[in-house]
Amino acid sequence: AQSVTQLGSHVSVSEGALVLLRCNYSSSVPPYLFWYVQYPNQGLQLLLKYTTGATLVKGINGFEAEFKKSETSFHLTKPSAHMSDAAEYFCAVRVSGGYNKLIFGAGTRLAVHP
Amino acid sequence: KAGVTQTPRYLIKTRGQQVTLSCSPISGHRSVSWYQQTPGQGLQFLFEYFSETQRNKGNFPGRFSGRQFSNSRSEMNVSTLELGDSALYLCASSQGAENTEAFFGQGTRLTVV
Numbered sequence: 001a002q003s004v005t006q007l008g009s010h011v012s013v014s015e016g017a018l019v020l021l022r023c024n025y026s027s028s029v030p031p032y033l034f035w036y037v038q039y040p041n042q043g044l045q046l047l048l049k050y051t052t053g054a055t056l057v058k059g060i061n062g063f064e065a066e067f068k069k070s071e072t073s074f075h076l077t078k079p080s081a082h083m084s085d086a087a088e089y090f091c092a093v094r095v096s097g098g099y100n101k102l103i104f105g106a107g108t109r110l111a112v113h114p
Numbered sequence: 115k116a117g118v119t120q121t122p123r124y125l126i127k128t129r130g131q132q133v134t135l136s137c138s139p140i141s142g143h144r145s146v147s148w149y150q151q152t153p154g155q156g157l158q159f160l161f162e163y164f165s166e167t168q169r170n171k172g173n174f175p176g177r178f179s180g181r182q183f184s185n186s187r188s189e190m191n192v193s194t195l196e197l198g199d200s201a202l203y204l205c206a207s208s209q210g211a212e213n214t215e216a217f218f219g220q221g222t223r224l225t226v227v
Contacts, residue, residue: 034215034216036218041223042220042221043118043120043204043218043219043220043221044204044206044218045218046215046216046217046218049215090157099145099162099164099169099170099210100145100147100162100164100170100206100208100210100216101147101159101162101170101172102147102149102157102159102206102216103159104156104157105156106156107156107157
């Protein structure tokens, strides 16, 4: 069965510091992987996706993620945090053969301090 | 291009009642999925509809049901509401293929009292 593990339910960084949010997945077949961001009382906004091809994926708002098959990881990074990045971030895997069913990680709440 | 629209945004219901939530997908999208988000269980898949047919279902009781209309709009219904059904219900729209992304609506916050 496919699953997603996000290491660290809370991450705190200073403004301008590197953001690293960790995601590991379990899948018996090549996965489709996604990162979403959720602001308070809002829905989910897609940051980036990996389907096939280039393993370094660039998304919106300066975020990027690298698919590492050998490590079954899809960590999200941003070189310099901004106050507006404070939100909850979710990693998700699409179930192969499950059409549009997404399996989500538990989420990581990112706090950015001045 | 309009995004995914969910109505209503907020809803308060009493235990035992039923509720219907609505979702209008992005124009041209034929797939609509529903998710329940709670602090304890996180984001959980309810079901997916594609071209008016349910093609995937999560592990929820039969009190949770849905349907999709010919214009791709979808509704989900929860009957005999329980306190534990209080949650943010999110609808996601996509073109339907597995390698396409899902776009989410703002959600409907359901509170059962």
